[in-house]
Amino acid sequence: MSEGPTYGFDTLQIHAGARPDPATGARQTPIYQTTAYVFRDAEHAAALFNLQEVGYIYSRLTNPTVAVLQERIATLEGGAGAVCCSSGHAAQIMALFPLMGPGTNVVASTRLYGGTITQFSQTIKRFGWSAKFVDFDDEAAVAEAIDENTRAVFCESIANPGGYITDIPAIAAISDKAGIPLIVDNTSATPYLCNPIALGATLVVHSTTKYLTGNGTVTGGCVVDSGKFDWTANDKFPSLSQPEPAYHGLTFAETFGPLAFTFHGIAIGLRDLGMTMNPQAAHYTLMGIETLSLRMERHVQNAETISAWLEGHDNVDYVTYAGLDSSPYKSRVATVCPKGAGGLFTVALKGGYDACVKFVDSLEIFSHVANLGDTRSLVIHSASTTHRQLSPEQQEAAGAGPNVVRISIGTENAEDLIADLDQALKAAHS
Structure with a gap:
């Protein structure tokens, strides 16, 4: 879209990054299913490989369909740029890769998706990195966990599985004081419900597999750079602040300014790690984002109705939805997620593990996935x-x-979902 008016979210989720195809006039973004791109001449090729000109070289690095998705997500998140990749897990490694080095650590919330905890506690050790897990409700503990080797702070805006809301402004203030970036996984909230960059985050990561695509068809990930962090303020981030040997001494922070992290993600991250998003996946996600606000409104509406009903059920011990008045996180909704607390929460069942298994096996509309x-x-x-x-x-x-079951509320009729939950809860305790 051209520079000019400030457009609303509903307009941007349809139009940001997209233009009619110049070759055919196609209105929907085409799937550019190609491996490589023809250079104009040898000089053009050299300029691209030297990062002196922006363009397309090889689809491990850049692809026109993926580029539209990157611009759209960056726009919706209020970022300077974005890099899409093959999955949410890939996005997490892509986010950490320019920041970390052997002997360094990331301070991470204890309330994270289980796969992220495993990735951070086990897999990243193979790079010589480590993670310190802290309860992010204890701000003093977060600050204390940061040491001279800490290179990032990591949390989720709405934590998976419980739907807990992180006090992003408070954590951002701690990160800023320490001079290190805050990375926020915004998968469960999406930019429609939460804008971590406006709340102080440096980087935002997504599993685009989830709400952004919204239809369970493809996997993908994205790293969004706020463009606001000064990578040259200290010597902790040499990948961005020091000359890069692979590009004849080019310094990313000096050459690309607010887009330093984004260009590094493409020119180094995708080049060497190869965690590329395929163009068909980007196409499905672009189509999904076109209805993001409409879907999130229904997710929230249904979650509010169903969580309140579940909280009053005789076979339920407690519900963790942050939108409930009983939630200790309710006060954060207005600040962090002003349009609602999302569609994800957990339910603790009376009867423990066995009741949970029976409950899951008895559901009919809900898919066990x-x-x-x-x-x-x-x-x-x-x-x-x-x-x-x-x-x-x-x-x-x-x-x-x-004793806990995670529930992701969809966009079906709430009364149908309640009826299904009711019969399954009764079956679990029969």
Whole structure:
């Protein structure tokens, strides 16, 4: 879209980054299913490889369909730029890669998706990195955990699985004081419900697989750069502030300014890690984003109705939805997620583990899958699946104890979902 008026979210989710195809006039963004791109001449090729000119070289690095998606997500998040990749897990590594080095650490919330906890506590050790897990409701503990080797702080805006809301402004203030970036996973909230950059985040990551696509068809990830962090303020981030040997001494921060992190993600991250998003996946996600605000409104509306009903059910111990008056996180909704607390929460069942298993097996409309953010309502018993690799203590800290079921509320009729939940709860206790 051209520079000029400030457009609303509903307009941007349809138009940002997209223009009619110059070759055919096609209005929908085409799927550019190609590996490589023809250079105008040898000089043009050299300029692209030297990062002296922006363009397309090879689809591991850049692709026109993916480029539209990157611009759209960056626009919706209020960022300077974005890099899309193959999955949400890939996005997390892509976000950390320019920041970390052997012997460095990331301070991470205990309330994270189980796969993220495993990635941070186990896999990143192979790079020589480490993670310190802290309860982010304890701000003093977060500040204390940051040391001279800390290179990032990481949390989720709406935590998976419990739907807990992080006090992003407070955590951002701690990160700023320490001179390190705050990375916020905004998957569960989406930019429609939460804008972490406006609240002080440096980087935002997404599993675009979830709400952004919204139809359970493709996997993908994205890293959005606020463009506001000064990578040259200290010597902690040499990948961005020091000369890069692979590009004849080019310094990303000096050459690209607010887009330093984004260009590094493409020119180094995608070049060497190769965690590329394919153009067909980008196409499906672009189509999904066109209805993001409409879907999120229904997700929130349904979640508010259903969580309140569940809270009053005889077979339910408690519900963690932040939109409920009983939630300790209700006060953060207006500040962090002013349009609603999302569509994700957990339900603790009376009867413990066995009741949870019977409940999941008895549902009919709800799909038992390892996913969230679909238009379809989804359910999973986290302790035996997504958080299975964690210790009992880690499961409890993450809000995924053995008596807990994660529910991702879809966009179906709320009364139908309530009826399904009711019969399953009765079956679980029969």
